[in-house]
Amino acid sequence: MSDSVQDRIHRTVTGSPVVLYMKGTPEAPRCGFSRAVVDVLSGLSVPFTAVDVLADAEVWQGVKAYSDWPTIPQVFVGGTFIGGCDIVRDLHAKGELEPLVRAAIAARG
Amino acid sequence: MIAADEIERRILAGLPGARVPALVDLAGDRDHWRATVVAPQFEARSAVDRHRLVYACLQDVLGGALHALSLETLTPDEWVERSGAA
Helix, strand or coil: CCHHHHHHHHHHHHHCCEEEEECECCCCECCHHHHHHHHHHHHCCCCCEEEEHHHCHHHHHHHHHHHCCCCCCEEEECCEEEECHHHHHHHHHCCCHHHHHHHHHHHHC | CCCHHHHHHHHHHHCCCCEEEEEEECCCCCCEEEEEEECHHHCCCCHHHHHHHHHHHCCCCECCCECEEEEEEECHHHHHHHHCCC
């Protein structure tokens, strides 16, 4: 795996307050778990950056190495990996996701 | 495609003292599973770390025979609380 992919992923996850690596696009998710995360994030009515791993095999493998997490989807908030579908849904159910996201957006100005 | 007892065996081998009280074949295809894992090793660990501990048990099959795994990770105390057991 080239360093440049890791650099690219690092720039992506630190370049927006909320970044989702998913299968497919928010408009057309290609996996139920990715769709579930899109639904949660869309429900917060905040902008998020989505990256389709199916469109780039290097990024697909690279993000798994970057986060040390073997599955997609993956959510980064404020540049920090916060989890996959189960954890994001769980944080949302506990009311902890929105404050986290709002804080990351506010920190960016 | 993977059998339930193959998933459970790996989790119990990697996390001694763990239990898998629920293991559901979500789509009926033995590819997409949902597991509840109760393990003392989860104590004082974040959700991300708990998931990583379970993934580590399954690294030889995850993404291959095991296409998707939804996880609920609880300490023994949390399991008692959640299941409403005395």
